[in-house]
Amino acid sequence: MIKFFRKTRQKLLSENKFSKYLIYAVGEIVLVVIGILIALYINNLNTEKQDSITLKGYLNNISKNIKADQVNLDRIAVFRDSSIIGSKYFMNIIEQEDTLKEQYSIYFSEYFNYNPWLDKYFQSNNSGFEALKNSGYLSKIQQSTLETELYKYYGLVEQIENEEKYLNNFMEEMKYDIYKNNIVPPIKPIVRKGVENIETDEDFDKLQNFFNYPSVVGSHSRNVGTSYLKELYKELLISAVKVRKEIEKITKG
Secondary structure: OHHHHHHHHHHHHHHOOOOHHHHHHHHHHHHHHHHHHHHHHHHHHHHHHHHHHHHHHHHHHHHHHEEEEEEHHHHHHHHHHHHHHHHHHHHHHHHHOOOHHHHHHHHHHHHHHHHHOOOOOOOOOOOHHHHHHHHHHHHOOOOOHHHHHHHHHHHHHHHHHHHHHHHHHHHHHHHHHHOOOOOHHHHHHHHHOOOOOOOOOOOOHHHHHHOOOOHHHHHHHHHHHHHHHHHHHHHHHHHHHHHHHHHHHHHHO
């Protein structure tokens, strides 16, 4: 094609057809420009297509992370529910003047596995969101509903992690005091043989000593007031659904 254009120009010049040569040269330039523009357009289309594929990959990873978060949230919410109920039952026992051994038995058989000293907390996987931010592709969803919901979601995650950190640190201090002062070992044999089977006043004294020890009471009293965490879990679950719906609009669209 280039050789053809060159021969045509030379022919026009040799025939002294300068005006036609100028028209032809301008036409040739226009064709070249059009060719370049078409090439750029195709290249832009390919780039946009590849960018779209890459962005969808990041968003799909975030959606998978949040789906796993939802499972973890359900588990920790169930634990927190049972733990709060157990602590309320505990507080009810110590507020009574006379506690029946059946009440002690119920506490240890039904609620002690959810005691407040267990180091339970919500763990979120934010690797997908961090990868998106580090990639520079976050700019592709700037000022969108998805961007707003993502920051809201991970803001709630951070808030929950901080609240649980404070709670677990407090419980760790209480637990350290309980074990340092040898409060738990005396009741272990009683729990193993079954509280409902205890007969001696000494065993009752050991149980009452455990139930009335300040750090034990303080732990359960603090745990009763953690219903706010359950509300945060609910809020995060609602946010998770919104984020995944917004992601689906982009990845399935």
